Amino acid sequence: MMRVVAVILVGVALQLALPAQAADAVPTEMDPVKAARAVKLAEKLRCLVCQNQTIADSNAELANDLRGQIREQIAAGRSDDEILQYMTNRYGDFVLYQPPFKATTVLLWLGPGILLLGGIAVLLRNLARRRAGEVAGEIALTDEEKSRAAQLLGGDTGKNPS
Amino acid sequence: MIPELGHFALMLALLLALILGTLPIVGAARNMPAWIALARPVAQAQFAFVAFAWGVLAYSFITSDFSVANVAENSNSELPLFYRFAATWGSHEGSMMLWVMMLASWTLAVSLKSRNLPDAMVARVLGVMGLVSCGFILFVLWTSNPFERVFPVPANGRDLNPLLQDPGMVVHPPMLYTGYVGFSVAFAFAVAALLSGRLDATWARWSRPWTTVAWCFLTLGIMLGSWWAYYTLGWGGWWFWDPVENASFMPWLVGTALVHSLVVTEKRGTFKNWTVLLAISAFSLSLVGTFLVRSGVLTSVHAFATDPRRGVYILAFLLVVIGGSLTLYALRAPKVGVGGRFEFVSRESFLLANNVLLLAACGSVLLGTLYPLFLDALNLGKISVGPPYFDSVFVPLMTPLVFLMGIGPLARWKEAEVPDLWRRLRWALAISVVTALLVPLVAGSFRIFVSFGLLLAFWIVASTVVNVRERTRGTTGIVAFFRRQPRSYWGMILAHLGVAVFIVGVTLVKGYETERDVQMKVGDTVGVGGYVFRFDGVTERKGPNYTAARGAVAVSRNGTLIETLYPEKRAYNAGGMPMTNAAIDSGITGDIYVSMGEPVASGAWIIRVYSKPFITWVWSGFVLMALGGFIALMDRRYRTKAQPATAAARAAGAAGAD
Amino acid sequence: MNRKLLIPLVVFIVLCGFLFAGLWRDPREVPSPLVGKPAPAFTLAQLDVPDKAFGTADMKGQVWLLNVWASWCVSCREEHPLLVEFAKAKIAPVIGLNYKDQPAPGKQWLAQNGDPYTTSVQDRDGRVGIDYGVYGVPETFVIDKAGTIRYKQIGPITPEALEKTILPLVRELQKS
Numbered sequence: 001m002m003r004v005v006a007v008i009l010v011g012v013a014l015q016l017a018l019p020a021q022a023a024d025a026v027p028t029e030m031d032p033v034k035a036a037r038a039v040k041l042a043e044k045l046r047c048l049v050c051q052n053q054t055i056a057d058s059n060a061e062l063a064n065d066l067r068g069q070i071r072e073q074i075a076a077g078r079s080d081d082e083i084l085q086y087m088t089n090r091y092g093d094f095v096l097y098q099p100p101f102k103a104t105t106v107l108l109w110l111g112p113g114i115l116l117l118g119g120i121a122v123l124l125r126n127l128a129r130r131r132a133g134e135v136a137g138e139i140a141l142t143d144e145e146k147s148r149a150a151q152l153l154g155g156d157t158g159k160n161p162s
Numbered sequence: 163m164i165p166e167l168g169h170f171a172l173m174l175a176l177l178l179a180l181i182l183g184t185l186p187i188v189g190a191a192r193n194m195p196a197w198i199a200l201a202r203p204v205a206q207a208q209f210a211f212v213a214f215a216w217g218v219l220a221y222s223f224i225t226s227d228f229s230v231a232n233v234a235e236n237s238n239s240e241l242p243l244f245y246r247f248a249a250t251w252g253s254h255e256g257s258m259m260l261w262v263m264m265l266a267s268w269t270l271a272v273s274l275k276s277r278n279l280p281d282a283m284v285a286r287v288l289g290v291m292g293l294v295s296c297g298f299i300l301f302v303l304w305t306s307n308p309f310e311r312v313f314p315v316p317a318n319g320r321d322l323n324p325l326l327q328d329p330g331m332v333v334h335p336p337m338l339y340t341g342y343v344g345f346s347v348a349f350a351f352a353v354a355a356l357l358s359g360r361l362d363a364t365w366a367r368w369s370r371p372w373t374t375v376a377w378c379f380l381t382l383g384i385m386l387g388s389w390w391a392y393y394t395l396g397w398g399g400w401w402f403w404d405p406v407e408n409a410s411f412m413p414w415l416v417g418t419a420l421v422h423s424l425v426v427t428e429k430r431g432t433f434k435n436w437t438v439l440l441a442i443s444a445f446s447l448s449l450v451g452t453f454l455v456r457s458g459v460l461t462s463v464h465a466f467a468t469d470p471r472r473g474v475y476i477l478a479f480l481l482v483v484i485g486g487s488l489t490l491y492a493l494r495a496p497k498v499g500v501g502g503r504f505e506f507v508s509r510e511s512f513l514l515a516n517n518v519l520l521l522a523a524c525g526s527v528l529l530g531t532l533y534p535l536f537l538d539a540l541n542l543g544k545i546s547v548g549p550p551y552f553d554s555v556f557v558p559l560m561t562p563l564v565f566l567m568g569i570g571p572l573a574r575w576k577e578a579e580v581p582d583l584w585r586r587l588r589w590a591l592a593i594s595v596v597t598a599l600l601v602p603l604v605a606g607s608f609r610i611f612v613s614f615g616l617l618l619a620f621w622i623v624a625s626t627v628v629n630v631r632e633r634t635r636g637t638t639g640i641v642a643f644f645r646r647q648p649r650s651y652w653g654m655i656l657a658h659l660g661v662a663v664f665i666v667g668v669t670l671v672k673g674y675e676t677e678r679d680v681q682m683k684v685g686d687t688v689g690v691g692g693y694v695f696r697f698d699g700v701t702e703r704k705g706p707n708y709t710a711a712r713g714a715v716a717v718s719r720n721g722t723l724i725e726t727l728y729p730e731k732r733a734y735n736a737g738g739m740p741m742t743n744a745a746i747d748s749g750i751t752g753d754i755y756v757s758m759g760e761p762v763a764s765g766a767w768i769i770r771v772y773s774k775p776f777i778t779w780v781w782s783g784f785v786l787m788a789l790g791g792f793i794a795l796m797d798r799r800y801r802t803k804a805q806p807a808t809a810a811a812r813a814a815g816a817a818g819a820d
Numbered sequence: 821m822n823r824k825l826l827i828p829l830v831v832f833i834v835l836c837g838f839l840f841a842g843l844w845r846d847p848r849e850v851p852s853p854l855v856g857k858p859a860p861a862f863t864l865a866q867l868d869v870p871d872k873a874f875g876t877a878d879m880k881g882q883v884w885l886l887n888v889w890a891s892w893c894v895s896c897r898e899e900h901p902l903l904v905e906f907a908k909a910k911i912a913p914v915i916g917l918n919y920k921d922q923p924a925p926g927k928q929w930l931a932q933n934g935d936p937y938t939t940s941v942q943d944r945d946g947r948v949g950i951d952y953g954v955y956g957v958p959e960t961f962v963i964d965k966a967g968t969i970r971y972k973q974i975g976p977i978t979p980e981a982l983e984k985t986i987l988p989l990v991r992e993l994q995k996s
Contacts, residue, residue, distance in 0.1 A: 046546045046548065048955035048956075049955055049956060052404055052462050053463065054548075057395070057397040057399065059759075062955055069950060089854075090853070090953040092850060093544070093545045094851075096545075098548065098550035098551055099533075099546065104542045104543060105545065107533075109551075111525075111526065111529045112522065112526035115522040115525045115529075116518075116559060119522050122518070123511075123514055123515060130503050131506060435825075446832070450835075458843070458847070459839060459845075470843045470844065474840075477839055477840055477843070480839075485832060485833065492825040534847065535841075535845075538842070544850060
């Protein structure tokens, strides 16, 4: 059984093997590494005239222009951070899909962690309370009731049904 | 004349919903059998009128009655019949009518399939659903009337948005709404329990199938939406954490927590407060989602045309329904009781942790979705919260959850022991780690996050295998194997495996997808993902209501031609933006995806070529989850009538039961 | 009553407060980060005299308006009469930035609708627009004597915006 699994897994792995690329098409005047970088940057930026799309995916004219800007700046040797800064200088934080970590976004970035920790705290306290038996409505059985219960359960009082 | 009949029917339906929402509930509170007995027939009558109204709207679309404003704005005589029908729900007004129709259908279903529930409970449940229906029908009649006429009658309509002229888009809203609206049943059960002050394991048993089926449909609805976006929008994306996508995902997360919580309440009688709160929250999120999509508060590719007046109405409705039920919760929950004991390490505590994680995830998604609104309302500036945020926040929350998925089903109720669990699971863990490290290495490109994702997926599979082996020990033959456990167990196994399949898909797609975005003249080639793509030019093709520029792209591997793909760029006769129809070759090991961008001056075209390994596993995972849910629904115990059980029958049932 | 049970209700009501506030806001309006910063410098060919350049340097020491317009822009027609009147009243010079347009249609549009501009410059490829954070047309900037942007009007100038914001601001800036 394990062998079957292993064979399947190897088969899966081979499907993923990255091949050498034969890039014969006329690219948009850019080498693949820089092109990939341009795409990655464009995916981080918001198209301002669209209804919630990245500059990479949008067909709007402004998106086109800004993609061109990105390519130019990459060719001019600017770093990713510099290009993103260029965009935020002109359009504000709104253009970034990853909100910067600032005073106003502290709650945003720490929120999920706080929710999780809060949830865990509630969970642990709840579990501790239950274990200590501080549970409303729990009534102890009398001996007679206990034996009756044992009878009905067919003598399986020790075993858990699952 | 006919649209007016539809309008009138809707008004009658409102009246019936009002009756349904008041008399049976009062009857149940005051123990008046006559009023209690009203619930079922009134619910059925309300359905009849809503169905008639909806049918009239559909009829108007099918017959292209352009005197109806909604038809004139969303349909066209050249539109094929299939899409004319689907245009019934292609607009805000139409989709609200669909909401109302779904709600009435669920109300009908509850009224028909509740023979073995006490009448007072049914009265309350149907009553709550009637109240919710009131709100929605009133909203439609007041702000979003689909039966309005337009004079002079235009010769032809403006056509259905080309983005919606697609089979996926036709099925996605009904499926999604069935799920979304289906949570109203769980909600109604929860409120009914609070009203009556009685919440016990039997209540959970009644609520569970309704909740599960709603969850299944929501799962499928979300999957369809994601898949549709993938093949229609032309850029290969399938999840964008767009506000509207999040609006459907949040109820799903809470719904999943609810489904698990109901298990515990049914079997152990605990988690009652939790379960009630989750049931209220799931539907509340559905309602909040409806608000977000239609109010203009958030921008989304998906949002309907906005109108602050509609937004105000829905908000008021939210306050009444959600505020009311949460107030009821605060007042009545203590009466409902807390429940039994269990240890720190036990199946109950794992399920409780499951709930906490799912809620934290849901809370995070809500936070991210609404944060720009928070800041803007407080005049603290405008930001965007997009995929980078959600991805970085969601995955860490899901990781412990997946870990628990492996341990939970193996843990005993009430008290489990860590050493015992470790002994049973250590090999599963070891195998998962080793295979997770090996696969990317063999694939030629080791990426740590790929290994991590695969670890999660393999962990689920391995621990599930351990579980199944333990539970089917000693059986011989396939039939005995499956009979050994009830269907609810197999449903769970399948659904959990679906999660594993989904994780594999997401991990491998994100880890190994490649794309090239290039200008191609006829004869140019480009290589992606081991295939070579040759652009063979563009021909013109006329469709029923559009003209398409149809590209031909020949795909070959190792020199041999495999197939030709035909991506299209469609210009619809009635106007609007040109639509991209990607050509996709789907397979178990992934997709190759070609779409056309814009033509370039020199006669070349911008072509986007993607290799998306294992992306089909993303949709398949969801399908498996839904399938698991449906199988669980077919469990025998939901189908037998309530009858006095002998000790022997009970023992026989308990032996194999989960 | 256990106070903790009220938490969901309270959270929900607070949420509704925000949702209500959100109904009256436009989520797509992007405020400019350039307000309070120096106006990006440019030197561009003029629309009517293409061989003569004109730039921000020429406006130093004056309070002026930079209006982004185009012949293909539909909403520009809405605000244009107001601009023409503003120019007639000789309150402050208005410089037009002809954004992503061709000179011929641009000149024709001005001939048809009136020319309130001291001069218009051609931003054919939209570069200067990007520098100013332009994302839609029309947009208008109020720039002070030192060359700092003091206000950005997103979308057409409404009579209300003109009266309540732009005119008072211009007058105030001119006094200093």
